[in-house]
Amino acid sequence: MFLLLSLCLCGLLQRGDAQDRVALWRGNDPSGRCQYTFTVPSPVEASCPQTGGPELEGLKARLSVLEALVSRLTGGGDAGGPQRAAAAAQAQLQESRSQAVEERNLLREENRRLAQEMQRLLHRMEDMKTETENLKSEPCPHLSPVVPPSPSLPGSVPISHLMTRPNRHGDSSSLGDSAWQYESPGFQELKAGVTEVPAPDGSQDNTGCGELLSVSEPVTHRKADNIEGKYGVWMQDPEAVSPYTSNMIWRIDTIGIDVRKLFGYEDMEQLSKGFPSKVLLLPEQVESTGATVYRGSLYYQKRRSRTLIRYDLASESVAARRDLPHAGFHGQFPYSWGGYTDIDLAVDEQGLWAVYSTRKAKGAIVISQLDPHSLEVKRSWVTNIRKSSVANSFIICGKLYTVASYTAPDTIINYMYDTETSQGKTVSVPFRNKHRYNSMIDYNVAQGKLFAWDNYHMVSYDIRLGRKQAN
Template sequence: MRLQASLLCLSCLILSSQSQVEEKGSLRRSNDPTGRCHYTFTVASPVESSCPESSMKPENEGVLPRLTLLESMVSRLIAGGDGGSGRQMGSKGEEPLQEAYAQVTSERNQLQQDKDRLTRQIQDLQKRLGELSQEAENLRQTPCKQTHTSGAGQRENRPAGADSNLVAPSNWPSCGVMLHFNAFQWNPFFLGCGELLSVGDPVMHKKADSITGKYGVWLQDPEPRGPHYTNKTVWRIDAVGKDVRQLFAYEDMDQFSRGFPMKVLILPEPVESTGATMYRGSLYYQRKRSRSLIRYDLASESLATRLELPHAGFHGQYPYSWGGYTDIDLAVDEQGLWAIYSTSKAKGAIVISQLDPKSLEVKKSWETNIRKNTVANAFMVCGRLYTVASYTAPNTTVNFMFDTATSTGRAVAVPFKNKYRYNSMMDYNHAQRKLYAWDNFHMVTYNIRLGRAGRGSS
C-alpha cells in the first residue's frame, strides 16, 4: 500500500509539472536563414501580462540574420572558400581594369617619349641660340667698311642665289651678313652661307609600317608657292615597288608623325629611286628607267616640264654605294636646283649641274674627282657638294666637299651618324637648316651648323 501511494504521488507531481510547462513554457525547433537547426524555448513572464512595444519593427526583424548571412558570404569570397567562384568573379571584374591600366601605361610611355624628344630639341635650339648670339656679338665688335650704302649698291653686291627676300638691317655694318625672310616664315637662325662645321644627332619623326617604307623620300618645301601648301606641309614617297606614283601630303609634322595624310597625289610618271626633291611648289624627280627629269606642279597637279639630263647615267650605271638605282640625285640649296650624277665621259666621277627650276635646262656643270659609287649619299649646301662615306656604319663622316664657287674639292671629316644602319636618302632644307634623311624605315632630321673661314659658327 505504501508503494502504491508513493507511485500515485509521483504521478501527480509529473502531471503537475507538465501542466505548468504547458502553461508557462514551450519548446520550438526550426531552421535559421543559413539552414542550421535551432531549438527555441519560450517562457511566459509570471508578472507581466504584456511586453512594452518592441524597438524593432516587424519588417526589420529579419535584417540582422540577413546581414549575418551577407557577412558570411563576403568572408568566404575573400578567403576563396566558395570553391573558386569568388576567384572567377574577381578575374572577370579585373579584366576591364587591366585593360584600362595597360592603356594608361601605354599613353604615359608615349607622352614620356614625346617629352624626351621635345627636351632634346629644346636643348639643341638653346645650344644653337647661344652660338648664334656669340657670333652676333663678334660681328658687332668687328669693324667693317661702309660701302654701297645705296639700295642699288646693295643689290649689286648680293651673293649668287640671293633674292629680294634677303634684307640687310640698317643698323648692321655691310659685311654681307643678312637675315632671311620669306612670305611664309622668318628663320632667325639664318645668318648667311658658310662651310659645314657639324651635323647633329638624328631626330626620328616617323617610322614606316610596311616593307614599302624601307627606303623613300620625305621632305618639306623650303620656298613653297600657292595657298594650298605651306612650309609646314610634309611630303613623302615610299620608293619600294615596281610602279611608284603615290605622293602623300601631310598638313604638318604632327600629322605626319601620326600617319594621317591630308591628300594623296598620283604622279603622271613613275619615280626612280630616292633622288626626288621639292622646290618652289614643284616636285622634281627622275622618271623610272630613263634620264628624263620631271617637274610636277603641285598646285595644278600636272606635269609641268619634262627634259632629259644630257649624257646622265641611269638605272644602275652610276649609283651611290648603297645601290637602289640612285644614278640621278636632285637637290636644292640657297642657290637653287641641282643634279648630282655621272656620265660615261666622267667615268663614274660625280658631276654637278645647276638646273633652271622651270625649264630644267643645265645652266652650268662641274666635274669632281670623287667616284659616285664610293660614297653613300650626297647633298648640296650653299653651292657646295658634300658626300657621306657610309650608309650603314653607325659612326661615319661627311668625307668630301666640292665648292662650285672655286671649282675645287678637298677631303673633310665631319662626324655623321647612321643610327638605324641603312641611310638611303639625304636632302638639305635651307629654310629649316636641316638635313632630311630616310634611314632603314625611319624618317629623321639632322641639325647642321655652318661657319666662315676664320670665324665661328653661323
C-alpha cells in the same frame, strides 16, 4: 547404267504426249566407249542458230554498251563529234605552245639584261683595279697629328677628329662601306686622307653660308608602316606656292615597281601621327630616292630613264620634262648603297641641282645647276670623287658634301666641293646613321636641317655652318 535407262523409259511411258519430242540414242564414242544421248527439243526455237552461242550474245551486249559510251564522249554520237574533239585539242595545244614561246622570250630578255649588267660590273671592276694600281704607285699622304678637341660652346655638339676604325673588309685605312662586294677596299682615296675641321668659336655664327662645321644627333619623326617604306624620300618646299604652305611635308615610299604615290602632310606633327591630308598619283613612275620639291613643283627622275619631270602640285599635271644630257641611269652610276640612285636632285639657297655621273666623267660625280622652269642645264662641274665610292650626298650653299658610309653607325662627311671656286677637298665631319641603312640625305632649306631616310625611319639633323669667308 541399266537402271538409268529403265527410269527414262518409264518416264516416256507415263508421258505419252511427249514421246514424239523425246529421243534416246546409244552408240560408241570415238574412243570405243558406249555413250547414251538424251535429247529434248526446244518448245520455242524451230532450229538452233548457227552462231557461237551465249558467249557471242554477251559480247554483243558489251559492245553495245561501249558504243553508247563512245557516243556520249564524242558529243552525242553525231558525225561531227570526233572533228570537234580534235579541233578543241588542237586549240589547247596551240595555246600551250603560245605560252611556252612567251615564257621563252621573257627568259631571253632577262638573260640579255643580266648579261648587260654583268658587262657593266666588269667594266667597273676594271676601272677600280686601274684606280687601285694608280693609288698604290703614289706615296701615302702624311696625316697631321691628332690634337685634343677644343672646348665647345655650351649646348653645342663637340667636333671629334677622325679615328681609324676597321671596316667590314678588315681594312682599317678606309671608313667606306661599299655596297658592292667586288669593290677594292684600297680604293677610298678621299676617305683615308682627311683634314682637320676647326671647332666653332664665338666669332662664327650658325646662320652663315660657309663650310659645314658639325651635324647633330639624328631626331626620328616617323617610321614607315610597311616594306614599301624601307627606302624613301621626304622633303619640304622652301618657296611653297598656294594652295600649299611651307609647312607642308611631302613623302614618297620608293620600294616597288610602280612607285607613283605622293603623300602630303600639313605639318611635322601630322607626319608623326601618320595622317596625310593629300595623296596624289603621279603620271610617271618614280626612280629611287632623288626627288625634291621647289617653288610649288615636285622634281623627280622617271623610272628607267634619264628623263627629269617637273610635276606642278597645284594643277596636278606635268609642267615640264627633259632628258639630263648623258646622265647614267638605272644602276649605271649609283651611290654605294645601290637603289638605282644614279640621279639625285637637290635644292639649296641657290636653286635646283642635279648630282649624277656620265661615261665621259668615268663615274666621277657631276654637279649641274638646273633651270627650275625648263629643266635645262645652266652650268656643270666635274668633281674628282667617284659617285659609287660614297654612300650619299647633299648640297648646302652651292657646296656638295658626301657621306662615307650608309650602314656604319658612326661615319663621317668626307668630301666637300665648292662650285663657287670649282675646288674640292677632303673633310672630316662626324655623321651618325642611327638605324644603319641611310638611303636618302638632303638639305632642307626651309628648316635649315638635313632630312634623311634611315631604314624605314624619317630623321632630321641640326647643322652648324661657318661664316662665309670674304674673297
